[in-house]
Amino acid sequence: FGYGIEGHATHRRLRALAASLVLVDDAPARGRDVLVTTDGGHEALLTCDAVVKSPGIPRRRPDVLDLEDHGVVVCSALNLWLHDVDRSRVVAVTGTKGKSTTTALIAFFLRCAGDEAHRVGNSGRPPYDPQFDDTHGWLVVEVSSYQCVDIDVAPSVVVVTSLGADHLDWHGSLEQYRDDKLSLTRAEGWHRTLVADQATLREAGGQLGGDVTYVAPDDGGLVGPLGLLGAHNTSNVALALACVTALTERSRDEVIAAVADRAASFVPLPGRLTLVATHAHDGGTVRFVDDGLATAPLPTLAALAVFADEPVALIAG
Numbered sequence: 061f062g063y064g065i066e067g068h069a070t071h072r073r074l075r076a077l078a079a080s081l082v083l084v085d086d087a088p089a090r091g092r093d094v095l096v097t098t099d100g101g102h103e104a105l106l107t108c109d110a111v112v113k114s115p116g117i118p119r120r121r122p123d124v125l126d127l128e129d130h131g132v133v134v135c136s137a138l139n140l141w142l143h144d145v146d147r148s149r150v151v152a153v154t155g156t157k158g159k160s161t162t163t164a165l166i167a168f169f170l171r172c173a174g175d176e177a178h179r180v181g182n183s184g185r186p187p188y189d190p191q192f193d194d195t196h197g198w199l200v201v202e203v204s205s206y207q208c209v210d211i212d213v214a215p216s217v218v219v220v221t222s223l224g225a226d227h228l229d230w231h232g233s234l235e236q237y238r239d240d241k242l243s244l245t246r247a248e249g250w251h252r253t254l255v256a257d258q259a260t261l262r263e264a265g266g267q268l269g270g271d272v273t274y275v276a277p278d279d280g281g282l283v284g285p286l287g288l289l290g291a292h293n294t295s296n297v298a299l300a301l302a303c304v305t306a307l308t309e310r311s312r313d314e315v316i317a318a319v320a321d322r323a324a325s326f327v328p329l330p331g332r333l334t335l336v337a338t339h340a341h342d343g344g345t346v347r348f349v350d351d352g353l354a355t356a357p358l359p360t361l362a363a364l365a366v367f368a369d370e371p372v373a374l375i376a377g
Contacts, residue, residue: 061097061105061124062114063090069189070112070137076190082108086117097123106130112137115206118230119240136210138181138203141188145199147215147249151303152181154203154244155221155256157359158296159183160329161288162221163202165300168326170198172318173308182207183329198307206230209240214247217306218270219299222292223260224358242267254302256295275302280316285323289333289349290366333363 063071063085074081083094084101095101102123105111110133117124127134142150153163160183170177176197180187183202187194201215205227223238231237245253246269253270255261257277265272279297283289286297301319305312328334331353339346354360364372 061111062086062117063094064114064116066137066186067114069186070114073137073188073190074112102126106132108132110135112140113210115204115210119206119209120232136207137186137188138201138207139211139213141194142211142213142215145187145194147213149197150199150201150215151217151219151307152201152203152211152215152244153219153221154205154208154241155219156224156226156241156356157354157362158221158256158292159202159204160353161293161332162219162296162299163200164329165286165296165326166219166303167198167200169300169304169315169319170200170307172322173304173310173315174318175308203244205237205241208242208244211244211247214244214249214251214270217252217254217303218245218247219303220245220253220255220261220268221296221299222256222258222358223264224356226356226358238264239267245269245272252306254299254306256299258295273302275299280312282316282319282323285320286326287324287328287335289335290362292362293333333366 061084063083071083082104084097084105085094086097088096095104105127111127113124113134113136115136124134151166153159163179163183167177167179177200178197179200181201182204185192187199187201223241225234225237228234228237231240242264251270253268253272255268255272255274257274275298277295277298279294280301282297283293301312301315304315331350334350335347336350337348351363354363
């Protein structure tokens with residue numbers, strides 16, 4: 061149910077497993093074999109034993125609840141994959157802001173430490189795509205709030221980068237968004253939960269599960285060499301260091317030294333407070349920073365705070 065990028069990957073995986081498949085999407089013209097939800101699609105889903113729902117379809121939408129009311133099991137491809145994979149090799153990263161960068165940092169730090177690591181999930185390839193080999197190496201998965209709510213089994217480590225407000229139309233309220241986001245930490249099975257030491261996450265401590273550790277924003281001097289901007293990236297780097305230290309059982313100093321040797325090769329993700337150009341002007345330097353993915357108040361405010369002591373021209377729209 062839902063035939064975008066994740067729906068295509070789910071289709072490829074299920075073709076070899078299911079006796080029969082029904083493809084449904086809200087949008088028309090997704091393909092000759094894809095039914096439209098409001099034009100026979102929902103009725104077709106009612107005939108299924110199980111529906112694998114794409115994350116973009118709200119979990120509490122009336123037609124989804126109707127499927128469950130009729131005895132149809134509604135699940136997600138990511139949750140099914142977590143039940144199948146060796147979860148001791150899986151790290152899940154979530155948060156209102158910082159999750160993409162932190163996912164990239166953890167994978168990069170693991171490689172710097174000499175381990176194989178793959179960045180998958182919300183900002184990369186769906187890990188359950190059969191075209192991806194998930195049988196070796198660390199699997200670092202970015203998980204959105206849409207995906208958190210459908211996960212009922214925990215990976216070995218859950219990382220939470222921040223907690224603000226986002227996607228309230230999908231979740232219904234700020235309280236529900238935060239509960240859905242943090243539900244990943246409460247999934248079944250022993251696991252470490254590494255949490256940025258921030259006031260909002262301290263206040264939400266009662267909603268956190270797992271073996272919780274609050275990680276102070278100490279980057280070990282790596283933010284500058286990695287080409288990152290902003291105090292929030294100090295926290296992201298600290299979380300990545302804590303995660304890799306726990307996974308590899310190397311000391312923090314060893315991990316910092318390994319990363320420092322290769323820091324210049326790290327490529328910051330585009331659209332996330334990324335320095336894209338500089339220009340000499342009137343005896344000074346103008347920096348052009350791309351933060352195009354900061355489409356919510358929290359990340360936009362965090363970005364502006366980086367340049368609080370400098371003149372800033374904000375282009376928004």
